[in-house]
Amino acid sequence: xxxxxxxxxxxxxxxxxxxxxxxxxxxxxxxxxxxxxxxxxxxxxxxxxxxxxxxxxxxxxxxxxxxxxxxxxxxxxxxxxxxxxxxxxxxxxxxxxxxxxxxxxxxxxxxxxxxxxxxxxxxxxxxxxxxxxxxxxxxxxxxxxxxxxxxxxxxxxxxxxxxxxxxxxxxxxxxxxxxxxxxxxxxxxxxxxxxxxxxxxxxxxxxxxxxxxxxxxxxxxxxxxxxxxxxxxxxxxxxxxxxxxxxxxxxxxxxxxxxxxxxxxxxxxxxxxxxxxxxxxxxxxxxxxxxxxxxxxxxxxxxxxxxxxxxxxxxx
Amino acid sequence: xxxxxxxxxxxxxxxxxxxxxxxxxxxxxxxxxxxxxxxxxxxxxxxxxxxxxxxxxxxxxxxxxxxxxxxxxxxxxxxxxxxxxxxxxxxxxxxxxxxxxxxxxxxxxxxxxxxxxxxxxxxxxxxxxxxxxxxxxxxxxxxxxxxxxxxxxxxxxxxxxxxxxxxxxxxxxxxxxxxxxxxxxxxxxxxxxxxxxxxxxxxxxxxxxxxxxxxxxxxxxxxxxxxxxxxxxxxxxxxxxxxxxxxxxxxxxxxxxxxxxxxxxxxxxxxxxxxxxxxxxxxxxxxxxxxxxxxxxxxxxxxxxxxxxxx
Numbered sequence: 001x002x003x004x005x006x007x008x009x010x011x012x013x014x015x016x017x018x019x020x021x022x023x024x025x026x027x028x029x030x031x032x033x034x035x036x037x038x039x040x041x042x043x044x045x046x047x048x049x050x051x052x053x054x055x056x057x058x059x060x061x062x063x064x065x066x067x068x069x070x071x072x073x074x075x076x077x078x079x080x081x082x083x084x085x086x087x088x089x090x091x092x093x094x095x096x097x098x099x100x101x102x103x104x105x106x107x108x109x110x111x112x113x114x115x116x117x118x119x120x121x122x123x124x125x126x127x128x129x130x131x132x133x134x135x136x137x138x139x140x141x142x143x144x145x146x147x148x149x150x151x152x153x154x155x156x157x158x159x160x161x162x163x164x165x166x167x168x169x170x171x172x173x174x175x176x177x178x179x180x181x182x183x184x185x186x187x188x189x190x191x192x193x194x195x196x197x198x199x200x201x202x203x204x205x206x207x208x209x210x211x212x213x214x215x216x217x218x219x220x221x222x223x224x225x226x227x228x229x230x231x232x233x234x235x236x237x238x239x240x241x242x243x244x245x246x247x248x249x250x251x252x253x254x255x256x257x258x259x260x261x262x263x264x265x266x267x268x269x270x271x272x273x274x275x276x277x278x279x280x281x282x283x284x285x286x287x288x289x290x291x292x293x294x295x296x297x298x299x300x301x302x303x304x305x306x307x308x309x310x311x312x313x314x315x316x
Numbered sequence: 317x318x319x320x321x322x323x324x325x326x327x328x329x330x331x332x333x334x335x336x337x338x339x340x341x342x343x344x345x346x347x348x349x350x351x352x353x354x355x356x357x358x359x360x361x362x363x364x365x366x367x368x369x370x371x372x373x374x375x376x377x378x379x380x381x382x383x384x385x386x387x388x389x390x391x392x393x394x395x396x397x398x399x400x401x402x403x404x405x406x407x408x409x410x411x412x413x414x415x416x417x418x419x420x421x422x423x424x425x426x427x428x429x430x431x432x433x434x435x436x437x438x439x440x441x442x443x444x445x446x447x448x449x450x451x452x453x454x455x456x457x458x459x460x461x462x463x464x465x466x467x468x469x470x471x472x473x474x475x476x477x478x479x480x481x482x483x484x485x486x487x488x489x490x491x492x493x494x495x496x497x498x499x500x501x502x503x504x505x506x507x508x509x510x511x512x513x514x515x516x517x518x519x520x521x522x523x524x525x526x527x528x529x530x531x532x533x534x535x536x537x538x539x540x541x542x543x544x545x546x547x548x549x550x551x552x553x554x555x556x557x558x559x560x561x562x563x564x565x566x567x568x569x570x571x572x573x574x575x576x577x578x579x580x581x582x583x584x585x586x587x588x589x590x591x592x593x594x595x596x597x598x599x600x601x602x603x604x605x606x607x608x609x610x611x612x613x614x615x616x617x618x619x620x621x622x623x624x625x626x627x
Contacts, residue, residue: 010351012595054594077384079537081594124352124596272377274386275593277351279344281364281393282379297372297393315375 010124010277012054013038017119018097020112025178026067026104028113029087031097032121039096041126045089047155048245048268048306051125052081052276053100058111058119066110076107081124083273083301085245087150088157101150101181127276128305131155131243131266133163138239140166142205143226143254145173145246149181151268152245153199160203168205169229172197173222173250177215222246223253230261237262244268248314255309265309271300278302286313321610323603323618325359325585327562328481328506330414330441332359332585334603335618336575339566339589340365340418340444340485341390345400346407352596357603358413359585363404365420365446368429370396375529380518385537385568386590387516389530392420392449397430401437409439416483418444422452424469428476435478442481445473445505448489448512448534460487460512463499470503483507483564486551489515493547494554501561508556509564509587511544537590541568545581552582552623570598572605582623 209217373393513534544567565583
């Protein structure tokens with residue numbers, strides 16, 4: 001393992017909570033500050049990598065603030081760290097700030113809502129491989145579903161800074177407009193297929209929005225938006241690349257589209273993790289072996305979380 | 317002052333610098349945790365279970381968190397004996413701490429084959445026999461639940477393992493763990509490790525399906541610690557104490573205080589498992605904590621503490 005990241009310490013580091021803001025219904029943006037060795041390591045954090053965060057010490061909100069549907073789940077103690085990717089990484093002098101977007105869905109995310117400025121969180125990372133940017137790409141399609149958005153937001157920032165020749169289009173899918181994991185967007189969302197989501201527009205990227213229930217943008221799946229983009233845009237096979245992150249069903253459809261168009265496609269996979277550092281063998285991803293019908297299990301935490309979409313075998 | 321504290325352990329003839337091991341399945345095959353801690357400072361190391369042929373393991377989900385614990389159904393995913401010898405043994409020989417190879421299998425012959433092949437490897441101090449596996453030859457009954465099978469497998473592996481220390485790892489999913497411990501000891505086990513995980517289940521109440529692809533998994537973590545402490549003490553009093561056979565105690569240890577409970581209960585050494593997933597350098601912190609306890613309680617040799625639970 002040390003050969004992959006020879007110069008990077010992985011912690012655990014104590015990050016300081018800088019801010020923890022609610023940005024939507026059950027949606028929060030947590031900003032963490034690293035200093036010292038943690039700042040050095042996380043300054044090199046690549047889009048698509050992740051960190052393992054210890055939520056164990058965080059407190060539950062008072063009972064009356066717990067949504068009814070989470071009341072039973074809130075009773076469970078947290079044991080394991082939780083993996084998170086970052087929506088933004090910002091090196092400021094000797095400190096590094098990272099932004100983490102989370103939705104309140106269970107006992108850990110519920111406890112995160114009570115974190116406030118000055119609290120310490122133990123963080124292990126950077127972990128995993130991150131997205132890679134092949135040569136000669138002119139168009140990048142960032143396809144995201146639900147809470148798959150954060151690493152692609154970070155990728156948009158890095159692409160716009162380091163690869164200004166790449167034209168970026170963000171395709172954002174969500175169940176319903178209210179769950180869009182970006183701040184206060186409802187006033188900007190039009191019924192048109194293409195419009196600029198501020199979060200992506202600041203990186204010079206166009207956006208397309210799809211909602212399952214039609215409450216904003218295209219009524220349907222974001223993978224359908226992707227197909228529509230191919231049908232209505234000019235693109236060349238070798239200079240186009242898809243980056244995707246989101247639910248398995250979405251990734252499977254995106255992988256199919258990429259295969260059909262013979263286009264490079266990287267997908268960020270997700271699997272339940274215990275350690276996140278390659279020793280527990282929990283986060284197995286079924287992958288094809290070149291030139292055979294065999295499949296092998298690779299680890300999401302070490303061999304991924306980003307995989308070439310042609311490699312991954314999706315369970316039906 | 318801390319230099320005067322001797323926390324070294326004579327574990328069936330193997331000298332350990334301290335009583336702390338990392339448990340099988342939680343630390344890789346060799347030095348995978350070296351990004352996070354100095355592996356050489358451990359008392360001992362136990363490898364992931366090795367089987368004769370490589371095993372892919374179960375489909376996912378392989379784990380689920382529970383209240384103060386977790387279930388795992390990894391399915392003994394491992395690279396197999398050949399790759400272990402080729403890729404991991406060279407690293408193990410540089411580790412300069414005692415390394416036990418955990419051995420698993422589906423038939424007695426498979427266990428014997430692994431033990432035989434590794435019995436002449438200098439780098440290895442001993443074997444930990446993982447008997448919590450179904451015996452395919454006996455209709456899938458778990459080796460570790462039947463004293464007769466435990467006797468057979470321990471005898472067979474003992475014959476094959478040469479000078480290596482043979483430690484048998486007990487499953488707690490039995491009626492009387494002392495009966496199993498007794499069988500292992502009578503068949504020649506040099507040491508006993510306990511406990512392995514408890515068979516358990518978590519159900520998704522929306523889908524009405526088990527959360528794990530394998531349906532059931534082994535429960536580990538802080539939730540099982542009180543049961544593990546009780547069982548270690550039971551085996552110590554009823555089986556191993558009078559025979560001078562050392563116990564490696566494990567089950568939910570997270571802190572030095574936890575480890576001390578096991579030692580007082582009768583364990584000569586302890587193993588840290590699940591806690592390493594949360595805090596990779598946990599074992600090293602526990603070693604320091606054990607030293608501190610000895611200083612503050614004026615214990616000059618850790619063996620003074622073993623099995624000192626008052627009657």
